[in-house]
Amino acid sequence: MASGKLIKKGAEAELYLTEYNGKPAVLKRRIPKPYRIPELDFHIRRTRTRREARLLDRARRAGVLTPVVYSVDDERMEILMEYVSGTRVKEFLLSGGDIGIMRDVGRSVGTLHSNRIVHGDLTTSNIIIRDGKLVFIDFGLGEVSDSIEDFAVDLVCFEKSFQATHYDVMDDAWPLFLEGYRSVFPRAPEVLRRVDEVKRRARYL
Numbered sequence: 001m002a003s004g005k006l007i008k009k010g011a012e013a014e015l016y017l018t019e020y021n022g023k024p025a026v027l028k029r030r031i032p033k034p035y036r037i038p039e040l041d042f043h044i045r046r047t048r049t050r051r052e053a054r055l056l057d058r059a060r061r062a063g064v065l066t067p068v069v070y071s072v073d074d075e076r077m078e079i080l081m082e083y084v085s086g087t088r089v090k091e092f093l094l095s096g097g098d099i100g101i102m103r104d105v106g107r108s109v110g111t112l113h114s115n116r117i118v119h120g121d122l123t124t125s126n127i128i129i130r131d132g133k134l135v136f137i138d139f140g141l142g143e144v145s146d147s148i149e150d151f152a153v154d155l156v157c158f159e160k161s162f163q164a165t166h167y168d169v170m171d172d173a174w175p176l177f178l179e180g181y182r183s184v185f186p187r188a189p190e191v192l193r194r195v196d197e198v199k200r201r202a203r204y205l
Contacts, residue, residue, distance in 0.1 A: 012048075012140055017083065020070050024083035028052075028140075029076065045077045048140060053079050055117060055139040062115035064108050065135040084137060086130035093124060093166050099173040101129070106180025108134050109158070114185050118143050118150045122158035124165060148187065152194035155181075156202075159195075 004018030004027060016027040030045040032038075049072065056066045056079075068082040089101065105127060112119060119126075120141030128135045143150070162177075163170050182188040 018080070020080060020082075024085070025070060026067065026081050026083050028079045028081065030078075046074045049074050049077045049079060052139050052142065055142045055144070056081070058115065058144070059112060059117055059136060059139070062111055062117065064111050064117075065130075065133055066139070067135070067137060084128050084130055084135050086128040086135065088125055089127040089129060089134070090124035090165060092129055093169060093173070099169050099176060101134075102173045102177040103180040104134055106177040106182075107184050108136065108180075109154075109177075110181040110183065110185035110188065112136075113151045113154070113181075113187070113191070116144050116146050118145050118154050120154065122154055123161045148190055148194050149198075151187075151191045152198050155191065155195050156198050 004016040006014060007017045007026075008015040013028050013030045016029070018025050018027050030049055032045070033041050036044070053069050053072045056069050059066045060068075067084050070080045070082070072079050089105065092101065093099065108127075109119070109122065117139075119136065119139060120143065121138055126136065126138045128137060145151075159174065162174065166173060178192070182192075185191070
């Protein structure tokens with residue numbers, strides 16, 4: 001499969017801008033880790049490639065928009081998917097956009113958790129606004145789980161990221177996120193209690 005133009009190189013994968021049936025597409029390729037035993041490295045990359053493709057599909061079926069997966073090659077560790085054009089929530093908020101969007105983000109994350117999907121890397125860089133709707137990307141560290149602890153850690157990591165990037169609107173925007181999250185996820189009170197426990201453990205450590 002032709003790679004196309006490299007648009008992002010991360011610790012786990014490289015992203016290439018390419019085409020699929022004449023439309024812009026993204027090829028995500030998991031890169032080998034030379035410090036790992038080759039057999040273990042192959043297993044980890046294959047497992048994560050398959051899991052990410054399944055999570056993208058599972059999220060879409062749950063009602064949370066994600067890039068459409070066109071094909072998966074678990075020998076080359078590649079996922080070919082829809083290219084999502086739009087504005088990242090990060091840039092939207094940094095440019096003074098309406099913080100009310102965080103209520104919608106909260107609803108979407110609550111929907112993911114309601115369907116046992118842990119994103120694993122929730123940041124405003126991994127949410128794109130397209131035609132007024134939110135599209136979640138990069139489920140590379142995600143998993144399927146029914147664990148309150150896993151949901152809580154998902155939120156703690158998101159809160160830390162949000163505080164670091166959007167500290168100027170944190171006090172007003174984060175409560176809107178929590179409002180949206182509570183509105184769709186029946187187990188939200190239990191998760192948010194665990195969030196407090198996770199934070200206390202982190203401070204203690």
